[in-house]
Amino acid sequence: MRALIFSLLLLVPAADTAFAQTKAAKQPTGETETRYFTSIDGFMDGNADVVLKETRQGKTVSSAVLDVCYPADKTSDRKDRFVVNLAVNGQTLSGTTQSLGDKAPVAVKLTRKPTGDTFEFKGQVTVGTTVNEIASADNTDLSEKEFHDNLSTDDSIAAAPKDFTEVSPEAIGVRVKLDATLDFLKGLKGQNVEIALSSLNAGCDALRAGEQVITLAVDPDRAADFVAKAKATPGVVNAGWTTGVFDMDRSIRFAAADWRDGDKLNRDKLATAIAAVLSKTLAAKLSTAVWSDTTGKLKLTFKRPSALLPALQLTETLEVTALAAPDKPGSTDRLMLWLGTPSVSTADETPGAKLNLNDDSGSDEEAEPKDGAASLDALAKEFKAQRWDSDKSAWK
Numbered sequence: 001m002r003a004l005i006f007s008l009l010l011l012v013p014a015a016d017t018a019f020a021q022t023k024a025a026k027q028p029t030g031e032t033e034t035r036y037f038t039s040i041d042g043f044m045d046g047n048a049d050v051v052l053k054e055t056r057q058g059k060t061v062s063s064a065v066l067d068v069c070y071p072a073d074k075t076s077d078r079k080d081r082f083v084v085n086l087a088v089n090g091q092t093l094s095g096t097t098q099s100l101g102d103k104a105p106v107a108v109k110l111t112r113k114p115t116g117d118t119f120e121f122k123g124q125v126t127v128g129t130t131v132n133e134i135a136s137a138d139n140t141d142l143s144e145k146e147f148h149d150n151l152s153t154d155d156s157i158a159a160a161p162k163d164f165t166e167v168s169p170e171a172i173g174v175r176v177k178l179d180a181t182l183d184f185l186k187g188l189k190g191q192n193v194e195i196a197l198s199s200l201n202a203g204c205d206a207l208r209a210g211e212q213v214i215t216l217a218v219d220p221d222r223a224a225d226f227v228a229k230a231k232a233t234p235g236v237v238n239a240g241w242t243t244g245v246f247d248m249d250r251s252i253r254f255a256a257a258d259w260r261d262g263d264k265l266n267r268d269k270l271a272t273a274i275a276a277v278l279s280k281t282l283a284a285k286l287s288t289a290v291w292s293d294t295t296g297k298l299k300l301t302f303k304r305p306s307a308l309l310p311a312l313q314l315t316e317t318l319e320v321t322a323l324a325a326p327d328k329p330g331s332t333d334r335l336m337l338w339l340g341t342p343s344v345s346t347a348d349e350t351p352g353a354k355l356n357l358n359d360d361s362g363s364d365e366e367a368e369p370k371d372g373a374a375s376l377d378a379l380a381k382e383f384k385a386q387r388w389d390s391d392k393s394a395w396k
Helices: 002-026 144-149 178-186 204-209 220-231 267-281 373-382
Strands: 032-037 049-057 060-071 079-089 092-098 105-115 118-127 130-139 171-177 211-217 236-241 251-255 285-291 297-305 315-326 334-339 343-347 386-389
Touching: 032 144, 060 092, 060 118, 060 204, 079 105, 079 204, 105 130, 171 178, 171 220, 178 211, 204 211, 220 236, 220 315, 251 373, 267 285, 267 297, 267 315, 267 334, 267 373, 334 373, 373 386
Parallel strands: none
Antiparallel strands: 032 049, 049 060, 060 079, 079 092, 092 105, 105 118, 118 130, 171 211, 171 236, 251 334, 251 386, 285 297, 297 315, 315 334, 315 343
C-alpha cells in the first residue's frame, strides 16, 4: 500500500508538468507588434476615414481598436467619430460603443480572414440606424513606423517668424483643445477679427489629435497683440502667424519712413499713391478706396469703358485688394505691399433703360496682362521697392 501511494506522489509533478506544457502550447508565440489597416472599404458609402489598430503576438491578434471618422450629416461638412475596443474571438472582431459627438449607438461585428499577403474583412458596422455592410478585400497592413510617417503633422503656425516671406502678416492660426474651442470662439464675439468659416469644422485629424486650428485675419497693426492674448487663453495650445493672402510674387518691399506717422501707417498717403499708379496701369478711374479696420486690407474700385462693344457704352468695374504691413514682426524699417489680382465685372450704367448682363465667362477675370507684371513693376518704381526673386527665395 505504501509503495502504491509513493508511486502516485511521483506522478503528480509529471502531471503538472504535462499540464503546463499543454497550456504553453496554446499560448501565441512570437514577438508582440502593432499593425494598422487604413483603407477598409464599406464605411459610410466610402466617405469615412478608417483606422483599425491590431496588437499581435506572432500571427495571432490579441487586441484590436477600430477608429472611424465620418460625415455626421448630409447637409454639412461636420464630422463625428467613434473609437471601439474590439473583442477578439478567433477570426471575429466585435464590440459596441457610442459616437463621440452625437452619442449615436455603435455596434461592430467583423470577420477577419488572411488571404495570402493581404486580409479580407466582412461583416456589419451599425451607427445609429445606419447599417454599413463591410466587404473589403486585398487590405494590406502597416507597421507602427509606416503608420505614423503617413500622419499629417504640419499645422503651419509660426509663433515667432523671422519675417513675412513664408507666413502672412494678417493671417493668424490658433491651435486650441477641442473641449475649449467653443469658449474660445465665443470670446471672439465683438472683436475686430475675421474668422475663416472653414476652420470651424474640425476634420478627422483634429478629432483624433483632440486639437483644432482656428484661422483668422487680423489687421497687421494688431496681430502681435492678438497672438499674445490668444496664447494666454485657457485651452490654447499654440498661436502665431500662418499662410494668408500674401503671395511673394505679387509683393514689393520698400523703406517705411515716408509712409508712417509715428509708428502707424499713413493709410491716406498709401492709398493715394497706390491708386495713382493703378489708375495709369489699368487705364481706369478710381471710384472708391476703403481700408478694412478688421483685416487691414485696402479695397480699391476702378471704372473704365468696356472695349467689348464700344457703341453700347458698357462699364467695367475693377476691384483690387492690397495689404501693407511691416516686413517682419517687431521693430523694422521696411514695409511690404501685396497686390491682389484685379477682378472685373461689366454692367450697363448708361442713363435710362439698361441691358441686364450675365457674365458667363467665369469670375475673377484678369484685368492686367497675363504675366501680371505691369502694375507691380509700376508700384515698385513708385515706391523705390524691391521685388521677390522666387528662384533665389530672396529680395532683389
